[in-house]
Each structure stands twice: as structure tokens, then as C-alpha cells.
Amino acid sequence: MNTKLYAGIYVVLFVFATAQVAVEFAGLTYWTAFGVIMALSAVKAVLVAAYFQHLRYEPRAVTYVVTIGLVAALALTLAASYSIT
Structure with a gap:
């Protein structure tokens, strides 16, 4: 390290x-x-x-999985915020 x-x-x-x-x-x-x-x-x-x-040292596929999960969580949060009204 x-x-x-x-x-x-x-x-x-x-x-x-x-x-x-x-x-x-x-x-x-x-x-x-x-x-x-x-x-x-x-x-x-x-x-x-x-x-x-340590995502910098992982294979790109792991970074893509984390990014997809983050985008999905943000999309669900945004959808939930619009459904509250």
C-alpha cells in the first residue's frame, strides 16, 4: 500500500x-x-x-456493477420523491 x-x-x-x-x-x-x-x-x-x-484496483466489471447499483438507487429515490405528492 x-x-x-x-x-x-x-x-x-x-x-x-x-x-x-x-x-x-x-x-x-x-x-x-x-x-x-x-x-x-x-x-x-x-x-x-x-x-x-479499492475500486480503482478492481476489474472494470466490478466498478460497472457498483455504478449501475448507484444509478438504480438514485432513480428509485427520484421516483419515490415524485410519488409522495
Whole structure:
């Protein structure tokens, strides 16, 4: 295992989390802050899945299965949110 790589990713995750808090206090409009926070969260999720859950070193088929599951969960969540009304 490459300890320097994991430490670097940890620092990036820490910086992004700090940036998310800074965006909250920056006085941006709601949707702008929401967009920035969601973009930072997406990058953080990809980094965690790729390196800390070791998907980067797995065969592509495993990554595709995880991605399909994520898309299915998001689709079901979106469908459920529209069916509540």
C-alpha cells in the first residue's frame, strides 16, 4: 500500500470538507451554494470509492456493477420523491 497516496487523498478530502463549510458561510445564493457543495461531495465520493474502497484496483466489471447499483438507487429515490405528492 502506498501510504503517501492515502495521506494525500486524506488531505484532499479534508480540504474539500473545509471548503464545503466555507461555502456555507460565504453568503452565496442557495442554489449556487448547493451546486458547489454537491460538486465537492461528488468528487469526495469518487475518491473514497476509488481509493479507500479499492475500486480503482478492481476489474472494470466490478466498478460497472457498483455504478449501475448507484444509478438504480438514485432513480428509485427520484421516483419515490415524485410519488409522495
